[in-house]
Amino acid sequence: MPERLIEVENLKVQFATEDGLVKAVDGVSFELSRGQVLGIVGESGSGKSVTAMTLLGLTRDRNTRFEGAVRYKGRNVLEMDEEELQEVRGNEMSMIFQDPMTSLNPVYTIGDQIREAIQIHQRADKRTARKRAIELLQQVGIPNADSRVDNYPHEFSGGMRQRAMIAMALACNPDVLIADEPTTALDVTIQAQIIELIDRLKDEFNSAVILITHDLGVVAEIADEIVVMYAGRVVERADTRALFYDPQMPYTWGLLGSIPRLDRPKQERLHSIKGTPPSLIRTPAGCKFRPRCPHAFDKCMEEPDLVNRVEDPHHLDRCWLGVNEKRKLREATLAGEEEAA
Amino acid sequence: MVTFIIRRLIGAFLVLVAVSFITYLIFVKIPGGDPAPRIAGRTATDANIADIRQKLHLNDPFYSQYWAMMQSLFSGSLKSYSSQLNVVSEIKRGIPATFSLCIGAGIIWLGFGILVGVISAVTAGRWSDRVITVLALIGISMPVFWLGLIVRYLFAEQHPFSWFPDGEYVALTSNPWQWFLHLLMPWLVLAVLFIGFYGRVLRSNILDTINEDYVRTAKAKGLPPRRVLVKHVLRNSLIPIVTLFGLDFAAVIGGSAILTETVFDLKGVGQYAADSVQSLDLPPIMGVTIYATFFIVIFSVVVDLLYAWLDPRIRPT
Numbered sequence: 013m014p015e016r017l018i019e020v021e022n023l024k025v026q027f028a029t030e031d032g033l034v035k036a037v038d039g040v041s042f043e044l045s046r047g048q049v050l051g052i053v054g055e056s057g058s059g060k061s062v063t064a065m066t067l068l069g070l071t072r073d074r075n076t077r078f079e080g081a082v083r084y085k086g087r088n089v090l091e092m093d094e095e096e097l098q099e100v101r102g103n104e105m106s107m108i109f110q111d112p113m114t115s116l117n118p119v120y121t122i123g124d125q126i127r128e129a130i131q132i133h134q135r136a137d138k139r140t141a142r143k144r145a146i147e148l149l150q151q152v153g154i155p156n157a158d159s160r161v162d163n164y165p166h167e168f169s170g171g172m173r174q175r176a177m178i179a180m181a182l183a184c185n186p187d188v189l190i191a192d193e194p195t196t197a198l199d200v201t202i203q204a205q206i207i208e209l210i211d212r213l214k215d216e217f218n219s220a221v222i223l224i225t226h227d228l229g230v231v232a233e234i235a236d237e238i239v240v241m242y243a244g245r246v247v248e249r250a251d252t253r254a255l256f257y258d259p260q261m262p263y264t265w266g267l268l269g270s271i272p273r274l275d276r277p278k279q280e281r282l283h284s285i286k287g288t289p290p291s292l293i294r295t296p297a298g299c300k301f302r303p304r305c306p307h308a309f310d311k312c313m314e315e316p317d318l319v320n321r322v323e324d325p326h327h328l329d330r331c332w333l334g335v336n337e338k339r340k341l342r343e344a345t346l347a348g349e350e351e352a353a
Numbered sequence: 354m355v356t357f358i359i360r361r362l363i364g365a366f367l368v369l370v371a372v373s374f375i376t377y378l379i380f381v382k383i384p385g386g387d388p389a390p391r392i393a394g395r396t397a398t399d400a401n402i403a404d405i406r407q408k409l410h411l412n413d414p415f416y417s418q419y420w421a422m423m424q425s426l427f428s429g430s431l432k433s434y435s436s437q438l439n440v441v442s443e444i445k446r447g448i449p450a451t452f453s454l455c456i457g458a459g460i461i462w463l464g465f466g467i468l469v470g471v472i473s474a475v476t477a478g479r480w481s482d483r484v485i486t487v488l489a490l491i492g493i494s495m496p497v498f499w500l501g502l503i504v505r506y507l508f509a510e511q512h513p514f515s516w517f518p519d520g521e522y523v524a525l526t527s528n529p530w531q532w533f534l535h536l537l538m539p540w541l542v543l544a545v546l547f548i549g550f551y552g553r554v555l556r557s558n559i560l561d562t563i564n565e566d567y568v569r570t571a572k573a574k575g576l577p578p579r580r581v582l583v584k585h586v587l588r589n590s591l592i593p594i595v596t597l598f599g600l601d602f603a604a605v606i607g608g609s610a611i612l613t614e615t616v617f618d619l620k621g622v623g624q625y626a627a628d629s630v631q632s633l634d635l636p637p638i639m640g641v642t643i644y645a646t647f648f649i650v651i652f653s654v655v656v657d658l659l660y661a662w663l664d665p666r667i668r669p670t
Contacts, residue, residue: 068573094578102575109573114566117585118666119592129574164665180574 017085017187017220018044018067024079025062025071032293036062038244039080042237044188049214049221051231051252053267054241057289060224063241064190066090067222068105069097084188103133106181110193112173116165122149122176123161129183148179151216152209171202178209182217189214190222195230207234228267232256237326240264243290243300246318250327260322260329260338263301265345299330307333307341361657365650372646373639377419380635387411388434388635409434422639431636433629440640444622450522451621453532454613455605457540462547463598469548470555470594471587477560485552492549501542501616508538520618539617543610547601551594558590565589592663596656603652607645 025037037059044050052060065071067082069089082089084100092100106129109115116125126145130136136144142161149157152175165173174194181189191210195203211234214221223231231238231252238255240248240263248261259265266285287304290296296303298313305312309332316330331338389405390397406412410421425431431440473485506512509519517538523531562568563586571585572578611623618624622641629637661668 070569070572098575098577100575101573107573109566109570111566115570117567117571117589119588119664125570128571128576132574132576132580166666177570180570 014045014047016043016045018042018222019081019083020063020067021083022080023063023066023082024077025059025066026077026079027073028075028077029293034292035244035295036292037066038295040239040241040244040246041080042239042246042249044220044222046187046218046220047214048237049211049223049231049235051228051235051238052222052224052241053226053228053231053238055226055285055289057292058241059244059292060241061192064107064192064222064224067188067190068101068107070101070107099133102129102181102186103184104186105188105190106184106186107190107192108174108177108181108194111197112170112177113197115177116173118165121162121164122168126161126176126180126183129180133184144183145179148183149176151182151213152176152179153205154179170198171205174198174202174206175209178206178213182213185217186219188220188222189217190224192224193226194223196225196227203230210234226267228256240267243295244292245300245330246328247301247331248327248329249318250324250329254324254327258322258324258327258339259342260327260335261301261331262305262307262333262341262345265342269346299332306345307338309333358654358658361654365654368650369643369646373423373643374419376642377422377635377639378415380633380638381415381418388633391633392434422636426636426640426643431640433634433637435632435634440637443625443637444640444644447620447622447625449524450619451606451608451610451614451623453522453525453536454539454543454610454619454621455602457536458543458547458605458610458613459598459602461540462544462551463594465544465548466551467555467591467594469552470559470590471582473552474556474559474563475582477556482556489549489552492545493553495545497542497546497612498616500545501539501613504538504542505616522619522621539613539619542616543605543613551597554597555590555594558593559586562586562590588663592660595659595663599652599656599659600649603649604645606652607648608641 020040020042023037023040024035027034027036040059040063042050042052052063054060062071066078067084067089069092078090080090084105087096089097089100116122123142123145126148127138127141130141130144131138134141146157146161149161154160154172154175160168165176168176174197178194189210194210195206198206207230210221210223221234223235225231228238235252238250238252239246240255240261242261242263248255248259248264250258250260255264256268259268263285270284285304286306290300290303298315299305299308302308302312311332314332316332318328318330320326320328321331322329322335333341389402389409389411392405392409393401410418413421422431426440429439429441432438433440433443469485469489473482473489476482505519508514508516510517511519518531518535521535523535525532568581568585571581576584608623608626610621611627613619614621614624615627622644625637626641626645628634629641
């Protein structure tokens, strides 16, 4: 049994704003063990980034309220003081962000920025840290790392910057790597390389990965388990295979349907989920996806719990539809017939 | 890099020529600008005036007059029309006072401007930020000549508090302590405006920078908040301040401390310029203009170099 690194238990994150209380994360639970890759998938505003940043205590603010627990090796991150958090950040858990163009400080060299974490956490001197930075750059596949280490971010291409970000995140050999939409800002050919890189380095560094994305295609290859988020909640959670072959939430079908597929009959248009995600200040009553769901019926006015409804005991979802009826509807939806009708 | 500097120096020279020429033109062409009747005095005959015109080459075409004036200015022989004193040596005489005033005030306004900006940005929205904002706006709005007079009225010798000597400049070399005492009021008065302004600019720069993604990256690396603030936020927010400071400092050195110098009777270059303008005395005006332009041009080159040093993205490769 691999070591349990993270346990998120009924996490709630709320921001007090002038318009009211924003329930950005509303009761999210998941676990992560060493060697595992967890995909968190959802549209913009579904609370996935807030969840990830909360794991590192980056959402702390005067106007933020937390409930539940985020345990890292048994210690509750939500209750740590600033200094304990600094010890954890970048050292035991580290993070890669969406846009490598803006996530690196333009006035310091790549090497400087990688070195910083090493010097702080491992109390290494400048030369040792620099040597380590060069090694890391080699590991993430930067050619001529020993000269590129002195380049500034603007001298790197987008893909190389994201590699440098990964090197920076791995600098102190963290247990957990959180990648928040690491490929969204990159072009498609680079995307696959970065995902492969993360997958390979996870094994080399013996760590666990949380991969956040809005694109199910990105997580399909490397995630062991997938959590689908909608309006601050987990609406479906399953092993990757189960999620792709037997998705239970109409919302998940929508996400799957928005990936262009070559192995299915050509559709007139790429499927999209109608409407926009709900306001997180006044969420709809009952199932949060109900207003956008083409299959909503009376029962959906009641709030469904995240429970197991299919044969696979690991597969949880929040949908009232009967399993058999649902599978029929799903086939129709994914084949695009529903759209034509 | 070398070509960059050479290019800038050629540009600087052209600016110098253009500024001096335009200033010359303005003073020659304005009504009442003709110096001959004034030099000749009240009881002068037409023959006297014509004689003076002849002697000062005022009948020559203006471009050759301009050329002659530039030549005598740069050879150091240019004399004032009204007092007949040598312009270059008068400027030189004012330089210690002007430099003392400007360098001291510059250090104060830069230091306090940064301090004020950082404090109000870090405590943005709280009472300390609001108090600083109000004070900064008051500082920006107060005219120097008014503030100078009020400060003198309160703190100078023979006034209610009587803490500081009232006006005049004492050379640093003759008595450092008196130099300091004599300059303290002028320094603060000159610096107040800039402190308020720099504080406001820096505050908004910092608040912009704090929301940058790379600051979040720095936090996620586990850096202590102070290091995040100094290394990642402040370093980037100060870049525009450097530009501002270079140009403001050059302007102040080049004579825009006129009001402060006059209020405190420091007899610096600015005061000399003010007196010359009042008597429409062209040679000193030209001298001071060239002197001021020189500093502004030099400092803008320095600012460009500093800028490139601070921000690797604009470094010439």
